[in-house]
Amino acid sequence: MTLTVKRREGNVSGMILLSISLHLLTILIINNGNLFHAKLHEAAPYYVDIINLPSISPTAPSTGSEPAPQPAPIVPAAHVAPAPKALPPPPAPAAMALPSKNSPASTAPTQEQLQREQREQDAKNFLERMGNLERGAEAKHQAAALAALQKKASQQTKGGPPAAAGTAPGSDYGAYIQSRLKDALAGNIVYRSQKPEAAVHLYIDKNGKLVRYVMTQPSTDKLFNSSVIKTIENAKNSFPPVPGGLPFDKLFVFGPQEVKH
Amino acid sequence: MSLFAGTGLIVKLVLALLIYFSVVSWAIIFYKFIQVHKANKESERFLAFFWQTKRFDAVSAQIDRFANSPLSILFTEAYNELKKLGEKVEESSDPNVINTDLGGVDNIARALRRATTSEITRLEKYLTFLATTGSTAPFIGLFGTVWGIMTSFKGIGETGSASLAVVAPGIAEALIATAIGLVAAIPAVMGYNHFQNKLRVLIAEMDNFSTELLNIVQRSFAKK
Numbered sequence: 364m365t366l367t368v369k370r371r372e373g374n375v376s377g378m379i380l381l382s383i384s385l386h387l388l389t390i391l392i393i394n395n396g397n398l399f400h401a402k403l404h405e406a407a408p409y410y411v412d413i414i415n416l417p418s419i420s421p422t423a424p425s426t427g428s429e430p431a432p433q434p435a436p437i438v439p440a441a442h443v444a445p446a447p448k449a450l451p452p453p454p455a456p457a458a459m460a461l462p463s464k465n466s467p468a469s470t471a472p473t474q475e476q477l478q479r480e481q482r483e484q485d486a487k488n489f490l491e492r493m494g495n496l497e498r499g500a501e502a503k504h505q506a507a508a509l510a511a512l513q514k515k516a517s518q519q520t521k522g523g524p525p526a527a528a529g530t531a532p533g534s535d536y537g538a539y540i541q542s543r544l545k546d547a548l549a550g551n552i553v554y555r556s557q558k559p560e561a562a563v564h565l566y567i568d569k570n571g572k573l574v575r576y577v578m579t580q581p582s583t584d585k586l587f588n589s590s591v592i593k594t595i596e597n598a599k600n601s602f603p604p605v606p607g608g609l610p611f612d613k614l615f616v617f618g619p620q621e622v623k624h
Numbered sequence: 625m626s627l628f629a630g631t632g633l634i635v636k637l638v639l640a641l642l643i644y645f646s647v648v649s650w651a652i653i654f655y656k657f658i659q660v661h662k663a664n665k666e667s668e669r670f671l672a673f674f675w676q677t678k679r680f681d682a683v684s685a686q687i688d689r690f691a692n693s694p695l696s697i698l699f700t701e702a703y704n705e706l707k708k709l710g711e712k713v714e715e716s717s718d719p720n721v722i723n724t725d726l727g728g729v730d731n732i733a734r735a736l737r738r739a740t741t742s743e744i745t746r747l748e749k750y751l752t753f754l755a756t757t758g759s760t761a762p763f764i765g766l767f768g769t770v771w772g773i774m775t776s777f778k779g780i781g782e783t784g785s786a787s788l789a790v791v792a793p794g795i796a797e798a799l800i801a802t803a804i805g806l807v808a809a810i811p812a813v814m815g816y817n818h819f820q821n822k823l824r825v826l827i828a829e830m831d832n833f834s835t836e837l838l839n840i841v842q843r844s845f846a847k848k
Contacts, residue, residue, distance in 0.1 A: 365707075366684050366700050370691040375655050375750070382650035386643065553784045590784055 516542065536605055537613050537624055540565070544615060544622045547598035552619060554587035560618050561591050567611045573599040579614065591617045631797045632775050638768030638801050645757045645764075646808035652750045653815040659692070660822045663747065666693035667829060674699070680706070694743035694826060695833050701739035702837050705732045706845070729842055736834040743830060747823050751816060758813035765805020772798025 516539045562580035567573055576595055581588050594617070605611045616623040631639065670690040677683050684703050690696040709728045776794025 365704050366687065368691050368696055368700050369688050373655055373658050375651060378651040378654040379647065381654060382647045385650060386647055551784050553781055586782065589782070593784065 536611055540567070540602060540611075540613070541615065541622050541624050543598045543601045544594060544617075547594045547601075548617065548622060551590050551594045551597060552587075553590045554582075554584050554619055556582070556584040556587065558619065559584040559587040560616060561588055562614055562616045563591060563595065564614045565595070565612060567602055567605060569605050569608045569610055571602040571604040573602060574610075587619075631772060631800065635768045635772045635775075635798065635801055638764055638771070639804055642761055642764060642768075642801070642804045642808050645761050645812075646804070649754055649757045649808060649812040649815070652753055653811065656750065656815070656819050660747070660819060660826070662692040663694055663826060664822070666690045667695050667826070669693075670695050670699075671829075671833070694740075694747065694830055697743055698736055698739045698830060698833055699837065701735045702732050702834075702841070705735040706841065728845075729838060732841055733834075733838055736837065740827075740830050740834060744823070744827060747826060751819055751823075754812045754816040754819075758809050758816055761805045761809035761812065762802070763805070765802040765808075768801025768805070769798045772801060 516535055559582035560580075561578060561582040564577045564579050565573065566575050566577075573595070578588065578591070582591075613624055667690075670693045673686065673690070674683055674695075677686075680703055683699060687696050687700060709731060773795060776791065776798060779794060780791060
C-alpha cells in the first residue's frame, strides 16, 4: 500500500477577499482622513493704522508728563491699504471713541480727555486733507491716461491704409477696436502652424455691443481659430459706443502677433 | 477620491490595473506567508520527531501530522520507493536488504530529487506574479502619469492659460498613477525577496534531509 500525505492547502480566493477588504479600508481611511488635502497654517493678518499713529500726526502734543502713547488701533485693511483709488476718509477708530455717559469720568472732563479729543479732531482733519489730495491725484492720473489713449488712437488712424483719410465717420473707431483686439490677442493667442491668419468680420451696433461676427477666411490651424474667437469674446466688452450713432462693421485680419484692418 | 474622479479614461484604466495588481499581490503575500510559516514550523517538528523515532514505519504512521512540511513529502516518496524495491527483490535471502548492484539507492535518490523539485515548484507558485508586479507596476504608473500630463498640457494649449491654478490640478491627478504604481510595487518586491529567502532555507533543508535519508537507507538496508 502506497503511503500518501493528506495535505490541506490554503485557499487563495479567501486571501483575495481579505486583500480586497484591506484595500477598501485603506481607501476609506485616506478619503475620510483627507490625506491628500494640504492644510495651510495661515497667520492672522496684522493691520497697522499708519495714518493714526501718534508720531505721524503733525499736531499731536508731546509733553513729557504725558503717559506713554496707546498702541495703534487695529482697523480693517480697506481703511489702511494704500489703494490707488481715492477712498473716503475712514471713520474714527473705535479705540479713540469718546467714553460712554455712564462712565463716572464723563461727568467732569479731565485734561487727558480734552487732549484725546484734540488728537481725534487733528486726525480727522489730517485724513480729510489726505483724501482730497488722493482724489485730486487720481483725477489727474485718469485725465492723463485718457489723453494718451486718444493720442494713440488718432496716430494709428492717420497711419492707416492710403484710402482712409482718417476723417470718415467711424475711421478712428476702427483703429480703437483694432487696438482693443490686439490687447486681448496677447493673452489668448495659441497656434500650431507657422503663420496662421484668419479674417473675421465684426458687426457692432451703435451702442458698442458686438452683434455678431463671421470668420470669413478661417486659418487651417483650428487652435488658432478658436483662440481668435476667444480673443473677440474677451475684447467685446471693452468696445465703446460708435461715434455718430451709426452701426459699425469691419473686416479684421488676425495674425499671431497683430491685428490688421 | 476627487483626484481619482478627475482623471481621464486612460489614467483610470491604468489605476484599475494597478489596483488589481495590488489586490492580487497582497492576497499572494498573505497566502505565501501562511504557507511558508506552516512549512517551516512543521518541518522543524517533523525533523525532531524523525530523529527521535528512528523507525520508518513509526514515522510513516504519524506522517499526516506534518502534512504541510516538504520534508514529510520527501520521506513519503522515499518510503514508497523503498517498499517497492523491497517487494521486487524477492530472490534476496533477507527481504530487508536492497541489492545496491541493481541501483536500489539510485532509485530512491531519483524519487527524492523528483519530490524536491515538485515541492520547490509548489512553494514557488504565484511568486512570479509578485516579481512581475514589482518590476512592471512603477512603469505602468509612469505611463499613466505621462499620459495624464500630456492631456493636461493639451488642455493648457487649448485654453491658452499656463497659470499654476490651471496646470497644478492636472499634474496632481496624473501623479496619482505613479503613486499607486509604487504602492503596488513596493510590497510586492519586499514580499518576493522575503519569500525567496525563506524558500532558500527550505530548499537547503530538503537537500540536507535527502542526503541524510539516503545515508540511512544505504547504512540500514543496502547489501555491502
